[in-house]
Structure formats: structure tokens, C-alpha cells
Amino acid sequence: MRSAKDFFAPLAVGAPAPLREIPARPSRAIHFFDPSNPKMAAKVPDMVGSVDVLLGNLEDAVKADNKLAARQGLVDIARATPDLGGGRGPTQLWTRVNALDSPWGLDDLTTLVTEIGDRLDVVMVPKVQGAEDIHYVDRLLAQLEAKAGLDRPILVHAILETARGMVNVEEICGASPRMQGLSLGPADLAADRRMKTTRVGGGHPGYLVRQDPVDGDIEGSRPTYQQDLWHYTIARMVDACAMHGIYPYYGPFGDITDVVACEDQFRNAFLLGCVGTWSLHPKQIAIANRVFSPAPEDVAHARRVVEAMGDGTGAVMLDGKMEDDASLKQCLVMVELAEQLAAIDPALKEQYDAIVTEASR
Ligand SMILES: CC(C)(COP(=O)(O)OP(=O)(O)OC[C@H]1O[C@@H](n2cnc3c(N)ncnc32)[C@H](O)[C@@H]1OP(=O)(O)O)[C@@H](O)C(=O)NCCC(=O)NCCSC(=O)C[C@](C)(O)C(=O)O
Numbered sequence: 466m467r468s469a470k471d472f473f474a475p476l477a478v479g480a481p482a483p484l485r486e487i488p489a490r491p492s493r494a495i496h497f498f499d500p501s502n503p504k505m506a507a508k509v510p511d512m513v514g515s516v517d518v519l520l521g522n523l524e525d526a527v528k529a530d531n532k533l534a535a536r537q538g539l540v541d542i543a544r545a546t547p548d549l550g551g552g553r554g555p556t557q558l559w560t561r562v563n564a565l566d567s568p569w570g571l572d573d574l575t576t577l578v579t580e581i582g583d584r585l586d587v588v589m590v591p592k593v594q595g596a597e598d599i600h601y602v603d604r605l606l607a608q609l610e611a612k613a614g615l616d617r618p619i620l621v622h623a624i625l626e627t628a629r630g631m632v633n634v635e636e637i638c639g640a641s642p643r644m645q646g647l648s649l650g651p652a653d654l655a656a657d658r659r660m661k662t663t664r665v666g667g668g669h670p671g672y673l674v675r676q677d678p679v680d681g682d683i684e685g686s687r688p689t690y691q692q693d694l695w696h697y698t699i700a701r702m703v704d705a706c707a708m709h710g711i712y713p714y715y716g717p718f719g720d721i722t723d724v725v726a727c728e729d730q731f732r733n734a735f736l737l738g739c740v741g742t743w744s745l746h747p748k749q750i751a752i753a754n755r756v757f758s759p760a761p762e763d764v765a766h767a768r769r770v771v772e773a774m775g776d777g778t779g780a781v782m783l784d785g786k787m788e789d790d791a792s793l794k795q796c797l798v799m800v801e802l803a804e805q806l807a808a809i810d811p812a813l814k815e816q817y818d819a820i821v822t823e824a825s826r
């Protein structure tokens with residue numbers, strides 16, 4: 466383990482200094498596209514500005530025969546889209562590289578950092594098992610950044626998709642100052658855990674609790690309540706991320722047609738503390754943007770609590786409810802997020818401002 470004093474030192478001569486704090490850039494939807502798919506690639510330039518993150522996916526869901534085309538496709542898209550990534554506009558550019566033990570992972574990192582490193586905001590690393598995977602990527606990125614003459618560090622996002630990765634979640638989050646966040650990889654994680662599901666994220670009708678029998682009538686009709694298969698995992702991710710000052714995200718919802726259940730799953734993650742999710746199909750972007758932007762009524766309420774709490778200490782009554790230092794802190798989370806989102810989303814700003822005006826009438 467590095468000494469605390471060395472933690473923020475660059476890992477290669479000439480590499481940029483690591484960030485002390487991970488910027489809270491809006492990332493409600495991380496939209497996946499396959500850069501080797503001409504139809505998808507053609508849609509990317511027009512999506513800039515309407516989605517927080519565009520992610521060129523090189524890993525699973527890209528055919529083995531298309532791996533090199535996807536890597537080159539991402540380089541070409543970045544070069545042809547000047548306002549994408551690298552702080553040049555509101556939309557960030559991320560990539561998901563192939564796994565570290567695959568035949569493509571090393572060349573993905575080498576090519577992307579040296580060719581379009583100034584445009585890449587975050588590299589998502591799949592199937593992270595422990596701190597050793599992050600240490601490897603950390604040093605390699607530093608060497609490549611130095612070679613490419615970059616003046617800003619590229620951040621790292623880990624996908625939790627193995628039982629070992631879950632057990633090591635805290636050490637993964639704290640392994641490098643580059644760590645930006647975590648996403649759930651429900652399909653690989655389910656397989657690795659030997660869960661008996663066949664879906665990509667979402668619930669399962671068999672995972673339920675049943676109401677107790679009335680008068681011992683166990684055969685009688687009794688309501689059942691479907692439970693959230695991912696509650697434990699997401700809650701662990703959220704705590705590990707909060708502890709290390711980085712950001713948790715839900716992940717993929719594979720039933721593209723079931724927009725209702727998708728919204729529910731995203732909202733559970735939002736309420737538990739996640740800042741965003743993945744979008745696999747253009748129609749999931751609007752769902753993610755809606756869910757991961759606090760509702761205008763909640764923002765208006767949070768602002769009223771902040772105002773009523775004055776110097777932030779003591780207890781007050783508002784609408785019959787007690788508010789104190791701790792409820793104020795929750796409201797500040799909501800207000801700060803609303804302000805960050807309003808700064809990049811004029812339609813949302815209008816909604817937040819309109820409801821403030823109404824409340825103050
Ligand atoms: C689901 C699929 C096959 C349906 O694709 P489709 O073509 O059948 O859909 P469509 O409704 O017919 O598409 C309409 C139009 O939108 C385009 N389109 C469609 N999708 C996109 C997109 N994402 N971005 C940009 N454009 C898109 C598509 O090309 C088409 O264009 P057209 O009108 O010109 O014909 C397709 O949307 C897709 O391949 N999405 C990405 C899938 C992906 O990235 N999967 C990997 C992440 S999940 C994962 O890896 C798991 C995890 C974490 O590792 C673990 O749990 O372990």
C-alpha cells in the first residue's frame with residue numbers, strides 16, 4: 466500500500482497530478498453505443514448536448530470480429546465531434562475498454578489515450594476484482610498520459626460484476642485518486658454468484674415475500690410482494706462510494722421495451738444514493754434524465770427547509786413536520802444537485818425556478 470503522503474503523486478514522470486476531488490459533473494445517463502456499428506455511430510454527433518455522457522463501448526455486446534473497428538471507430542468519432550468530451554461542452558466522453566485479461570484491453574488503453582486522451586473523461590474498466598486491477602490501470606494510464614503530453618488525468622470507473630469485486634468494493638473505491646465511481650454489472654455478477662436469473666438487470670417475479678395466512682389458511686389467496694434483487698448490492702456500492710468521495714451508478718436495464726419497470730429500477734437506485742445509470746437504447750436517456758433529476762416539488766421543499774433553518778442549527782416545524790440539522794443536510798444534497806443540473810439543462814432550470822416563484826407567492 467502507498468503511504469498517504471505519496472497517494473497524490475503522479476505515477477510516471479511527466480504525468481499530470483491526480484485530482485484531489487472528483488468533480489461532480491452531471492452524469493444521469495451514461496449512453497452506450499457500439500462505435501463499430503455505423504447506424505449507432507451516425508447518431509452520436511446529434512446526441513451531444515442532450516445526454517450527459519456518451520460512452521463508446523468496446524467490451525461485451527461488441528462482436529469479437531469488430532473489436533478493432535470499434536476501437537478505431539471511437540477515435541474517429543472523437544476527432545469528428547469537436548464539442549464532445551475533454552470539457553469542451555456539457556457532454557462527457559467515456560469508454561468501456563475490454564477486460565484486463567482479454568486480448569484487447571492493453572491496446573484499447575494504449576490507442577485511446579495516445580490518440581484521443583485529451584477528449585476522454587473517464588475509462589470504465591469491466592470485471593474489476595480488487596485494488597490490484599485499479600493499481601495496474603493507474604500506473605499504465607500515468608505512463609500513457611506522460612507519453613501523450615496530457616495535462617489532465619483521465620478518471621477510472623469500475624464495474625462490479627464478480628463476487629470477489631463485491632467483497633473488495635471498499636478497497637477498489639480507495640485504490641487510486643483516479644477512481645470516479647462504480648456501476649453495477651448485474652448480468653456478469655448474477656452469473657458469477659450463480660444466481661438463477663437470465664436477465665440483464667431488473668427484478669424477478671420469483672423473488673418475493675407472501676403475506677401471512679389468515680386464520681391458518683395457507684391455501685387461501687394471499688398477496689405477494691416482489692422484492693428488489695439488487696438492494697443489497699446497490700446499498701453496499703453506495704456506502705463504499707460515499708466513504709471515498711466517488712459516485713455510484715445503477716447500470717444496465719436490458720428489457721428495452723419495459724420502460725415502466727426500467728423507470729422503477731432507476732428510481733430505486735436514485736433514492737438509495739446513485740447519481741446516474743446506463744442507457745442502452747436512445748429511449749432510455751429520457752427515463753434516466755427524468756429519474757436522476759430531483760422533482761421540482763422536492764427541490765422547492767428542500768429550498769424552503771434551507772430557508773427555514775436559518776443558521777442551520779436547532780429544530781423548526783414546517784407543514785407539521787420537524788426539521789433539524791440532519792433533515793437540512795438531506796435538503797442541501799437535493800438543492801446542490803438541482804443547481805448543478807440547472808446549470809447545464811435550461812428546461813430543468815425553468816421548472817425549478819417556476820416552482821420557487823409559485824411557492825414564494
Ligand atoms: C439493444 C439493441 C441491440 C437494440 O438495437 P435495435 O437496432 O434492435 O433497436 P431499434 O429500436 O431498432 O433502434 C432504432 C434506431 O436506434 C439506433 N440505436 C439503437 N441503440 C442505439 C444506441 N445505443 N445508441 C445509438 N443509436 C442506437 C439503431 O441503430 C436504430 O437506428 P436506425 O433508425 O438508423 O435504424 C441496441 O440498442 C444496442 O446494442 N444497445 C447497446 C447494448 C450495449 O451496449 N450492451 C452492453 C452494455 S450492458 C452489459 O454489458 C452488461 C454488463 C454491465 O456488462 C453486465 O451486467 O455484466
Ligand SMILES: [Mg+2]
Nearest residue numbers: 525626650653
Ligand atoms: Mg458484464
